[in-house]
Every structure is written in structure tokens, then in C-alpha cells.
Amino acid sequence: MCGIVAYIGKREAYPILIKGLQRLEYRGYDSAGVALLQDGIEVYKKQGKVQDLLDHVGDRETSGNVGIGHTRWATHGKPNDINAHPHLSGNGRLAIIHNGIIENYAELKTILENDGHVFQSETDTEVLCHLIEELQNQMDEPIEEVVRVALTKVIGAYAIVIIDRDDPSKLIAARKASPLVIGIGKDEFFMASDASPIVEYTKNVVYLGDEEIAVVTLDGKMEIKTIDDQLQTPYIQELDLEIEALEKGGFDHYMLKEIYQQPSTIADAMRGRLLTEQSLIRLGGIEEYANRIVNADRIIIVACGTSWHSALIAEYLFEDLARVPVEVEYASEFRYRNPVITNKDVVIAISQSGETADTMAALELANQRGALTYGIVNVVGSSIARVTDAGSYIHAGPEIGVASTKAFTGQVTLLTMMALSIANKRGTLSKSYYQQLLQELEAIPDKIEAALALDPKIKYIAQEFKDSENALYLGRGYNFPVALEGALKLKEISYIHAEGYPAAEMKHGPIALIDENMPVVVIATNKSAYEKIASNIQEVKARKGRVIAVVTEGDRTISEIADYTIEIPETIEPLTPLLSVIPLQLLSYHIAVMRDCDVDQPRNLAKSVTVE
Numbered sequence: 221m222c223g224i225v226a227y228i229g230k231r232e233a234y235p236i237l238i239k240g241l242q243r244l245e246y247r248g249y250d251s252a253g254v255a256l257l258q259d260g261i262e263v264y265k266k267q268g269k270v271q272d273l274l275d276h277v278g279d280r281e282t283s284g285n286v287g288i289g290h291t292r293w294a295t296h297g298k299p300n301d302i303n304a305h306p307h308l309s310g311n312g313r314l315a316i317i318h319n320g321i322i323e324n325y326a327e328l329k330t331i332l333e334n335d336g337h338v339f340q341s342e343t344d345t346e347v348l349c350h351l352i353e354e355l356q357n358q359m360d361e362p363i364e365e366v367v368r369v370a371l372t373k374v375i376g377a378y379a380i381v382i383i384d385r386d387d388p389s390k391l392i393a394a395r396k397a398s399p400l401v402i403g404i405g406k407d408e409f410f411m412a413s414d415a416s417p418i419v420e421y422t423k424n425v426v427y428l429g430d431e432e433i434a435v436v437t438l439d440g441k442m443e444i445k446t447i448d449d450q451l452q453t454p455y456i457q458e459l460d461l462e463i464e465a466l467e468k469g470g471f472d473h474y475m476l477k478e479i480y481q482q483p484s485t486i487a488d489a490m491r492g493r494l495l496t497e498q499s500l501i502r503l504g505g506i507e508e509y510a511n512r513i514v515n516a517d518r519i520i521i522v523a524c525g526t527s528w529h530s531a532l533i534a535e536y537l538f539e540d541l542a543r544v545p546v547e548v549e550y551a552s553e554f555r556y557r558n559p560v561i562t563n564k565d566v567v568i569a570i571s572q573s574g575e576t577a578d579t580m581a582a583l584e585l586a587n588q589r590g591a592l593t594y595g596i597v598n599v600v601g602s603s604i605a606r607v608t609d610a611g612s613y614i615h616a617g618p619e620i621g622v623a624s625t626k627a628f629t630g631q632v633t634l635l636t637m638m639a640l641s642i643a644n645k646r647g648t649l650s651k652s653y654y655q656q657l658l659q660e661l662e663a664i665p666d667k668i669e670a671a672l673a674l675d676p677k678i679k680y681i682a683q684e685f686k687d688s689e690n691a692l693y694l695g696r697g698y699n700f701p702v703a704l705e706g707a708l709k710l711k712e713i714s715y716i717h718a719e720g721y722p723a724a725e726m727k728h729g730p731i732a733l734i735d736e737n738m739p740v741v742v743i744a745t746n747k748s749a750y751e752k753i754a755s756n757i758q759e760v761k762a763r764k765g766r767v768i769a770v771v772t773e774g775d776r777t778i779s780e781i782a783d784y785t786i787e788i789p790e791t792i793e794p795l796t797p798l799l800s801v802i803p804l805q806l807l808s809y810h811i812a813v814m815r816d817c818d819v820d821q822p823r824n825l826a827k828s829v830t831v832e
Contacts, residue, residue: 222305222319223247223291224400225417226381228391228436229408233257233287236410240417241270241289243466246474246620247413248825249291250299255306255315256284257388263315265290265304285438286388288381290317296325297342307346309353310337313385314363316352318345319413320377320398328373348374352382364392364435364445371396371433371447377577379428381411394433394447399575399603402426404456407440414573414599415459416466416618423459427601457601466618473819475621475713479805480672483665485616485626486798489633496658499651501641505594505610512592514645516566518545520591522554522582523570526624526708530631531570532701533797537639540794541657543648551578555585563590570635571595572619572627574602583607596634598627612638621820623712625805628705629668629798636661636795660792664799667789671802674786678803681768681784682810685739691718692730692740692765693804696753699743702797706741706804713822714812723749723756734765741768741807743800744778747793754778768807770800 223244227233237254252273253265258281266276270291290305297303306315322328325344328351333339337350352370359366363384371378371394379398381391393400393411403410403418403425410418415425428434431447444452471477493502506513519538521531528550535546549559551569561567567586571579574597583604586593595604595611598619605611614630640657643649649657685691691710695703704720711718721730723742734740740760744753754777757767761781769782772790779785786803812819 222293222413223249224288224317224319224379224381224411224413225290226288226317226391226393226411227408228286228438229405230285231408232282233284234282236421237287237289238270238274239420240410240412241273241291243417244291244413245270245821246622247291247293248622248821249293251292251301251304252290253292253304253306254287254289255317255383256282257286257383257385258284261308261312261315261383261385263306263308265301265306267300267304286383286391288315288317288383288391295321296344303341303343305345307341307343307349309349311353313356314349314353314382316345316349316380316382318348319379320396322348322374322378323376324374325376344376348378348380363387363390364433367392367394368433368445368447368449379413389438391436392433393428393436395428396431397577397580397603400428401601402428402434402436402442404442409436409442419459419466424456425459425601426454426456427606429606430603460600466620472813473621473809475623475625475809475819478619478621478626479802479809481617482626482629482802483668483672485630486633486668487665488615488617489630490637490661491615493637494658494662496662499655499658501637501644501658503612503637503641505612506638506641509592509610510645513566513594514642516544516592517562517564518547519566519568520559520561520586521546521548521568521570522551522579522586523548524551524576524578526628526705527570527572527576527631529701529705529708530628530635531568532704533632533698534568534635534639536698536701537636537794538642541639541649542643542646544642544646549582551576551582554582559585561586561589561591565591566594567591568594568596569604569608570597570631571602571604572598572624572631574599574604576604580604580607596631598630622822622825623709623808623819629801632797633661633664657792657794660795664791664795667791667799668802671788671799672806674788674803675806678786678806679810681786682807682814684784685768686811686814688716688737688739690733690738691716692726692733692738693718693720693743694723694726694740694756695720695743696723696749697746698794698797699746699800702743702800702804703741705801706743706808709805709808710811712825713808713819714815714817715823716811723753726756726759731759731763734760734763736764736766738765739768740765741770741804742782743770744775745770745772745788745796745800754781757781770803
């Protein structure tokens with residue numbers, strides 16, 4: 221969640237750190253800071269945006285070839301200047317930045333206070349810095365060895381980078397359950413929470429492994445060891461990322477750009493995998509473990525947030541098309557209820573970032589119980605991609621907007637292909653229906669283009685409802701999870717309270733909320749339950765509710781009773797979520813803009829939730 225960036229080399233560190241922090245702003249944060257190695261360690265930090273930090277630094281001295289930078293999303297201690305990172309040791313010799321949570325910080329803090337340490341902040345990170353200082357006073361060892369020993373005493377998650385005033389030619393980094401990538405230049409190194417601050421300078425990177433410690437030096441050397449002091453051979457990868465992908469590309473916001481990218485990102489997710497003429501779907505992870513997946517007793521899907529909604533759609537897909545029992549679990553609850561998992565189960569983990577802490581914890585449990593684990597992620601080299609038995613990337617490219625859009629449709633596209641592949645191997649679909657689904661899936665990018673052309677009408681509808689305080693989203697079948705996703709989008713970026721429900725559940729409570737001030741968004745494209753959805757809309761209208769209906773092109777019945785209709789292209793029912801979600805994304809976006817909300821960086825939210 222926090223953003224880490226660091227540099228060591230021949231260039232001035234400060235501009236690189238600032239630009240890196242700006243690249244990481246999408247992760248969500250409440251303060252920012254840098255520490256530079258000069259004659260000593262100079263620290264500048266400020267609550268607020270990176271621009272507030274820039275204003276705070278002003279014309280002060282920022283020279284130096286070694287430095288660390290950080291954007292903080294508060295866990296321990298409220299957002300303010302003091303709790304912002306970097307943090308210093310009591311003697312001012314060390315500076316540290318940290319992403320994660322030190323779970324035993326209170327115990328360590330008590331011990332350190334008894335030894336005379338005085339703390340300036342409320343953070344767990346400062347405790348870790350003082351712990352390293354205490355051990356440094358006791359040990360006649362290089363700083364990297366002191367850090368290694370300190371981390372053996374720590375319980376929790378961390379990605380850290382440390383500088384030492386008395387050993388200024390080194391950066392020391394370590395990680396456990398929080399991401400950290402090292403970029404390798406010519407006699408220089410870059411470090412960051414993800415690749416976005418690095419790609420401008422180098423394509424060669426090392427993704428630091430769990431419980432690994434890296435030391436990089438001014439003379440271009442790098443050494444990686446485990447926390448158990450085992451030397452590791454760095455695995456250098458080439459980034460498949462262009463700097464243009466990190467820019468807005470002429471759009472007002474990243475979110476709007478990413479909404480409009482969906483025809484191409486969905487096509488990218490299918491490229492080389494959906495082979496319609498051969499009546500074939502080729503997914504490497506499925507093929508490698510085909511026997512276990514096809515013959516699994518059940519599929520368990522773990523995810524959080526928007527990824528959980530894509531998992532719910534997958535439940536419909538796998539059960540309807542492949543006839544495999546599916547359970548969808550909140551990753552944050554999964555391991556705390558002692559779930560029944562066997563080696564005949566397949567556990568699918570879905571995460572845009574591939575770093576979601578709760579999902580990683582759920583995977584750890586699944587691996588311990590012997591289940592086959594399968595990851596669906598967007599970020600190449602991410603933790604989930606490394607700890608699962610198999611998996612597939614959605615190839616959506618960097619998603620900068622905190623509210624997920626193209627990653628959601630990418631996940632649904634990948635899950636649809638998985639369901640079709642398994643269904644074909646299990647023989648649960650007729651050849652004609654299977655081929656029809658392949659052809660319709662191939663046509664989805666063009667149909668999303670048509671849905672995006674409805675933007676002016678959706679913007680007009682947004683103007684009518686921008687001052688609402690509450691909203692209700694209703695859907696049935698495949699479109700019930702879409703209703704949940706539409707409500708989440710509105711909540712995330714416009715701060716309007718919204719709830720999603722199965723349409724039939726409206727009568728079991730939510731109908732009490734409906735009056736002339738309550739907009740009700742109904743996804744009404746389902747042919748299988750069309751008359752029932754029409755009846756639900758009549759029930760809303762009878763109570764003076766205002767209805768926005770997402771319908772299939774050419775619809776007449778619902779269009780006559782709804783206050784506003786948005787007509788999307790027709791497709792086969794299992795594929796409707798890929799189209800019906802588009803108007804809901806645009807509606808949320810426009811309402812948020814009209815309410816002067818920070819669309820790309822909503823308050824209190826982080827893009828990658830790497831702490832529990």
C-alpha cells in the first residue's frame with residue numbers, strides 16, 4: 221500500500237525519488253518523504269501529496285547520489301508530518317522506509333524503551349529502525365548483517381530500504397510478503413514497490429523474493445541473501461512495460477483512459493489463447509495441470525474487492541458451463557474459519573496487483589493443505605504469480621486508477637476462457653453452443669466499443685443523479701455480481717452510499733428505502749429472467765423510485781417503464797457482464813467528476829492492499 225522508491229548511483233537522487241513517488245501516487249497515500257545521504261542524512265517529509273513535499277523542500281539542499289523516498293498509507297499512527305516516512309534511528313545514523321506491518325512492534329518497543337530508546341512517532345516502522353540501531357551497537361558487523369539479524373526478531377510483513385550514514389556506499393533492502401523490485405542500470409540501482417518508477421531508467425529488474433535481503437553499492441555490485449544467510453543467485457528479468465502506458469494519453473483521468481482501453485485490453489487477454497477457427501482455447505496453466513483441474517471435486521476462488529466480484533461471475537460460469545461446484549470466498553475471511561480444503565480441490569486466487577496480503581495468506585493455507593493453486597493476476601513477477609502452482613496473466617497493462625475497471629473485465633475475460641476450456645475438456649457443452657460462445661467472446665471488444673459510444677447519454681444521466689445520497693443496484697444471475705461492482709464503483713470514487721442486491725431480494729428489506737430521491741440502477745439484459753426483472757422495476761416505480769435500466773439494444777418493454785435506459789449490444793447471456801459493466805463504470809466516473817472528487821486517488825483507498 222505504501223510506496224517505496226530508492227536510488228544509488230552517479231546521478232542526483234532527489235529528482236529520481238520525486239518522480240518515482242509521483243509514479244507511485246496511484247497506490248494511495250496520506251504523506252510523503254525523502255531521505256538523502258549528504259554529509260549526514262537529510263530528511264524531508266510532509267503530510268499530504270507529493271506536491272506538498274515539493275513545496276516543503278523548496279530551495280533547500282537536495283544534493284546526493286544516494287536516497288530513499290516513501291508515500292505512506294497510515295496503519296500505525298494518524299497521518300501527520302511526524303508519522304510520515306522516512307524514520308531515523310535515535311542516533312541519527314540510520315534512515316528507513318517501510319511497507320507492511322510489524323505485528324510484534326509493541327513488544328519490541330517496550331524492550332527498547334527499557335534500554336533507553338526514545339521514540340518520536342507512533343509508527344511500527346520507527347521501532348524497527350531503533351531495533352536495528354540497538355543491534356548495531358551490540359554487533360561488530362556490516363549493516364546488512366545487522367539488518368538480517370534484526371529481521372529474525374520481527375513478526376509481520378515488510379518491504380524495507382535502509383541507508384547508513386557511516387556506510388554511505390550501500391543501500392540495504394529486504395522483503396517479506398510486501399513487494400520490492402530492484403532495477404539494474406550501469407553502475408546504478410533503482411528500488412521501488414513496483415516497476416512503474418523504474419521503467420524510465422532500465423528494463424532489467426530483479427523481483428526480490430520472500431525473506432530475502434539485498435545489498436547494492438555505488439560501485440555497481442549486488443548481493444542477495446536469505447534471512448537464514450544463504451547466498452542467492454539473482455534472477456534478472458526484462459520488463460515488458462513502456463513509459464507511455466504510465467501516462468494519461470490525453471484523457472482527463474487515468475480511470476477514463478482505462479475504461480476506454482477495454483476493447484484493446486480484452487483483445488490482449490484473448491490473443492493467442494482464443495482460437496475460434498480451431499474451436500480451441502489454449503491456456504498454459506490449464507494445459508499443464510489439465511487432469512487435476514478437469515477432475516477436481518470443486519473450485520474455490522479467493523479474492524478481495526472488485527476481484528471478488530469477478531470471482532462471483534466465475535462461479536456462474538464454471539457451474540453453468542463446466543458443471544464444476546464452486547465456492548467464492550473473501551480472502552480476508554478464508555483462513556480464519558479453518559476451511560475444509562483437500563488435495564482434490566483447485567484454489568484460484570484473483571488479484572490485480574498479485575500482492576494482496578489477504579489473498580496471499582489464503583494461498584499459503586491452500587498450499588499447506590495440498591490443493592492445486594492457480595493465480596490470475598495482472599502484474600508480471602508479482603508474489604501470487606510466484607507462489608501458485610500455475611496461473612494466467614490478464615495482460616491489461618498498468619492500471620493506475622485506484623478503482624479497477626480494465627483489470628475487472630480482463631479477469632472476467634480470463635475466467636470465461638477458463639470455464640470454456642474446462643467445459644470443453646469435460647464435455648459439458650454441445651459443440652454448437654461451445655462454438656457460439658467462442659465466436660461471441662471474440663466479438664466482445666467491438667461490442668464494448670459500441671457501449672463506449674453511449675458515453676454522452678450516460679454523462680447526461682449522471683448530471684441528473686450527481687446529488688443523490690444513496691443508490692440501489694439490482695441484477696439477476698450473471699448480472700447480480702455486476703450490480704455489486706456498479707455499486708462499489710459509485711461508493712469508491714463519488715462517496716455516494718450504494719448497495720447492490722439480487723433483484724428478487726429487494727422485497728426482503730431494501731424496498732423500504734425506495735422513494736423519489738432514490739436512484740435504482742437495474743441491469744436488465746437477462747433473457748432468462750426478463751419478465752421477473754420487469755416486475756421488479758414495476759415494484760420500484762410503484763414506490764416513486766427513479767429507474768436507470770441497462771437493457772439490450774432494441775428493448776421495448778423495460779424501456780417504456782424505466783425513467784432512463786442505456787441500450788448495450790446484444791450478446792449471449794454468460795458474456796453479458798463484460799458489456800453491462802461498461803455503462804456502470806462510466807456513470808460512476810461522471811458522477812464523481814461532477815462532485816469534484818479525486819477520481820484516480822479516492823480518499824482512504826490504496827490500489828494495492830499489501831497489509832491485512
